[in-house]
Amino acid sequence: MTQHLIIQGEEVETPDLKALAKMTGAASIEQVAPQAFRLCCARRVEEVGPFCDAARLDWGYVPAGQRLAGFGLLAVDMDSTLIAIECIDELADIAGVKDEVAALTAAAMDGALDFAQSLRRRVALLAGLPATALEQVYGERLTLNPGAERLLREVKRAGLKTMLVSGGFTFFTERLKDRLGFDYAAANTLEIADGRLTGRVLGELVDAERKAAELRRIRDTLALSRAQVIAVGDGANDLKMLREAGVSIAYRAKPVVRQEATYVINYVGLDGILHLFE
Incomplete structure (x- = not known):
């Protein structure tokens, strides 16, 4: 299943995004809100959690196509x-x-x-x-x-x-x-x-x-x-x-x-x- 990595925080620095994209082999980086980004087709790697914690970033792997309207x-x-x-x-x-x-x-x-x-x-x-x-x-x-x-x-x-x-x-x-x-x-x-x-x-x-x-x-x-x-x-x-x-x-x-x-x-x-x- 294709998964994307969502990264968000009060301040999301470009070098952190690039480092996470390289770490996870993400195909691209998409901005979904002023301080929220989707790293498309990202691999699950253990280093993501500690990296984001150190940078005070929230993160989560989401299935591609997970839509709010699919919930009730x-x-x-x-x-x-x-x-x-x-x-x-x-x-x-x-x-x-x-x-x-x-x-x-x-x-x-x-x-x-x-x-x-x-x-x-x-x-x-x-x-x-x-x-x-x-x-x-x-x-x-x-x-x-x-x-x-x-x-x-x-x-x-x-x-x-x-x-x-x-x-x-x-x-x-x-x-x-x-x-x-x-x-x-x-x-x-x-x-x-x-x-x-x-x-x-x-x-x-x-x-x-x-x-x-x-x-x-x-x-x-x-x-x-x-x-x-x-x-x-x-x-x-x-x-x-x-x-x-x-x-x-x-x-x-x-x-x-x-x-x-x-x-x-x-x-x-x-x-x-x-x-x-x-």
């Missing part, structure tokens, strides 16, 4: 993937317990701590926090990761359905769903009583298993095959969801996720995903 669903994680923050850590900051909560979040994302156990412990630490803190985080602290809006716009233009699936909270996913036009969303619901968080989550937790199950449910509803799904995530609790997709993308992700994903994006924005498809 894009599933995206929320915290630290679609958006630049972990919402629960920001809520914890307002509650004065950020260090403890952030440590639990990091352990869960690295895969060192069971996600469901971690989430319950973290949410419990928020007990008594005024519910107005949710709006404060959304309005004052939540920012989209670079390229998020362009990614969603172009994916929808290509005819794909879009899904936001998160171990975070519905307060944020529902607002982002409306704002960005996601077709589907799934997340956890915080219990609120008398205007304050109770420290509990309502219903079944959206953990790693549930994320994967939600993706399968929507995939089946749309009568899609696994090969027609693209999934994007960053933490260990995304791994089972990513395995349900034909193309998985680790976006600025933990090492355990980078090891398994089809493609890894560390340096460019989310719209860099578009350059992996013709």
Whole structure:
């Protein structure tokens, strides 16, 4: 199968491109975006990864003819993937317990701590926090990761359905769903009583298993095959969801996720995903 090598970064130097083309025996170099290039008919060689890491370049071998329109669903994680923050850590900051909560979040994302156990412990630490803190985080602290809006716009233009699936909270996913036009969303619901968080989550937790199950449910509803799904995530609790997709993308992700994903994006924005498809 003919493969091309996609190279992209904040700054892609011409000498680096020439070196990679020589290294891989590429037939030609095509510019696909201001800082994204296709090395056509490139051989797979082990030296590409270390070279690109040293030059702070994202890279990926893509099958010739891999078109975005050939897929039917894009599933995206929320915290630290679609958006630049972990919402629960920001809520914890307002509650004065950020260090403890952030440590639990990091352990869960690295895969060192069971996600469901971690989430319950973290949410419990928020007990008594005024519910107005949710709006404060959304309005004052939540920012989209670079390229998020362009990614969603172009994916929808290509005819794909879009899904936001998160171990975070519905307060944020529902607002982002409306704002960005996601077709589907799934997340956890915080219990609120008398205007304050109770420290509990309502219903079944959206953990790693549930994320994967939600993706399968929507995939089946749309009568899609696994090969027609693209999934994007960053933490260990995304791994089972990513395995349900034909193309998985680790976006600025933990090492355990980078090891398994089809493609890894560390340096460019989310719209860099578009350059992996013709």
